[in-house]
Amino acid sequence: VTARTFVIVGASLAGASAAATLREEGFEGRLVLVGEESQPPYERPPLSKEYLRGEQPFEKALVHPLDFYEAQGIETRFGVRANRVDPSERVIELEEGGRIQYDKVLVATGSRNRRLPVPGAHLEGVLDLRTVADADRIRAEVAPGRRAVLAGMGFIGAEVAASLRQMGLEVAVVQRGEVPLSRVLGTEVGRILADIHRDHGVEMHFGERVSALEGSQRVEAVRTAGGQTLLCDFVVTGVGVEPVTEVVAEAEVEVEDGIVVDELSRTSVEHIYAAGDVTSHHHPLFGRRIRVEHWNHAIKHGAAAARSMLGKGTPYTEVPWFWSDQYDHNLQYAGHHTGEEEMVVRGSLEDRSFVVFFLRQGRVVAAAALNRARELRRAMELIRVGVPADAHLLRDEGVDLRAPAKP
Ligand SMILES: Cc1cc2nc3c(=O)[nH]c(=O)nc-3n(C[C@H](O)[C@H](O)[C@H](O)COP(=O)(O)OP(=O)(O)OC[C@H]3O[C@@H](n4cnc5c(N)ncnc54)[C@H](O)[C@@H]3O)c2cc1C
Numbered sequence: 001v002t003a004r005t006f007v008i009v010g011a012s013l014a015g016a017s018a019a020a021t022l023r024e025e026g027f028e029g030r031l032v033l034v035g036e037e038s039q040p041p042y043e044r045p046p047l048s049k050e051y052l053r054g055e056q057p058f059e060k061a062l063v064h065p066l067d068f069y070e071a072q073g074i075e076t077r078f079g080v081r082a083n084r085v086d087p088s089e090r091v092i093e094l095e096e097g098g099r100i101q102y103d104k105v106l107v108a109t110g111s112r113n114r115r116l117p118v119p120g121a122h123l124e125g126v127l128d129l130r131t132v133a134d135a136d137r138i139r140a141e142v143a144p145g146r147r148a149v150l151a152g153m154g155f156i157g158a159e160v161a162a163s164l165r166q167m168g169l170e171v172a173v174v175q176r177g178e179v180p181l182s183r184v185l186g187t188e189v190g191r192i193l194a195d196i197h198r199d200h201g202v203e204m205h206f207g208e209r210v211s212a213l214e215g216s217q218r219v220e221a222v223r224t225a226g227g228q229t230l231l232c233d234f235v236v237t238g239v240g241v242e243p244v245t246e247v248v249a250e251a252e253v254e255v256e257d258g259i260v261v262d263e264l265s266r267t268s269v270e271h272i273y274a275a276g277d278v279t280s281h282h283h284p285l286f287g288r289r290i291r292v293e294h295w296n297h298a299i300k301h302g303a304a305a306a307r308s309m310l311g312k313g314t315p316y317t318e319v320p321w322f323w324s325d326q327y328d329h330n331l332q333y334a335g336h337h338t339g340e341e342e343m344v345v346r347g348s349l350e351d352r353s354f355v356v357f358f359l360r361q362g363r364v365v366a367a368a369a370l371n372r373a374r375e376l377r378r379a380m381e382l383i384r385v386g387v388p389a390d391a392h393l394l395r396d397e398g399v400d401l402r403a404p405a406k407p
Helices: 013-024 132-141 155-166 187-199 295-309 373-385 391-395
Strands: 005-009 030-035 074-078 082-086 091-094 099-101 104-107 111-113 126-128 147-151 170-175 203-206 210-214 221-224 229-231 234-237 241-243 259-261 272-274 279-283 288-290 321-326 329-335 342-348 353-360 363-370
Touching (some): 005 013, 104 295, 126 132, 147 155, 155 170, 155 187, 155 321, 170 221, 187 203, 187 321, 259 272, 329 373, 342 391, 353 373, 353 391
Parallel strands (some): 005 030, 005 104, 104 272, 126 234, 170 203, 259 279
Antiparallel strands (some): 082 091, 091 099, 210 221, 221 229, 279 288, 321 329, 342 353
């Protein structure tokens, strides 16, 4: 594998993980990491948590130390956008001009935030959160007593709400659904989360929709479809993400809710691989394609793609898993469910200490846990092995989760 060029487009978690893995696995050719952001790859989870609250410096979020890339012989092109991958000539065209010839390319271009499609979205003080630059813009608005309105309460919205409350701001949330995160966590768990935020003084406007943002130059108020006017000093929108696929738009790579890859991270076009948030990947465990937007997945999928590029790939069967920290609560979710599963609760929703299992045809396909990290880990094992599990045993706190399978 010498004297070949591998290029990675997208220098974040998946891209950095792939680059490191290629070297670990003995790739000795030219390795180029191209990333649009000017910073070296960094972790995004602290951006809504410790970094946003000023409790952690940016350097702690770096995926690798600054000297790592040079030491590993990884050419870095940070602050450089790739315009397109051209498989006919096997080149990457860069926005600043110039082309990089590749033998294999990994697309790890991640997700971007959806925009809130309402009048006034362009006003000053209307912010969102994906990058460290976004986090800095929010931090610049922070002062005790100021009032923020969050449009949307997905995970990022919920974490930002918690962080802003912890810093002494007034926070109001406008959210379409009756409870936050019901699609991912189910209504019952969503309701518990809403209660937690309400207990911490977050003003909730559920079943509502932002219809306009108002102000002359800066945003001053949020108008809702229900006719309310919520005064504010700034707004943070959190209305979901979409995969960033345009770099392969002309390459005839199959794209459907992300860049489609098989279990070896291969796209439909030879020599083009993809990993992380940007992919819709075939997952043998769930028998279908899924798109996963989690930290752990980006790292593992990037590494798996790297091995696949070296011809050492094995099918990617990692159980999706993520966590979210809000106030002093730790929420974790693993697996993949659609909302039609049987729900089994172990522990107590009221006491905010539980694991909820989602069962399809008697098998655990997903689990959500509040303040029960260890049991969630064990639930992941049940998801992985996929044997039928007994609902009574799952519910029984006296039963070790390592043994709830049906005899
Ligand atoms: C604020 C925040 C908090 C989060 N918290 C958690 C958490 O607590 N737990 C959890 O599991 N997950 C969390 N996540 C999700 C997690 O960070 C993502 O799943 C992960 O970052 C995905 O990594 P990625 O490398 O696939 O893509 P991304 O991180 O989206 O990175 C893609 C990179 O590619 C670059 N790029 C795109 N197009 C081009 C191009 N044409 N040319 C060059 N470069 C390009 C982008 O600039 C970007 O740097 C959080 C995300 C955010 C934003």
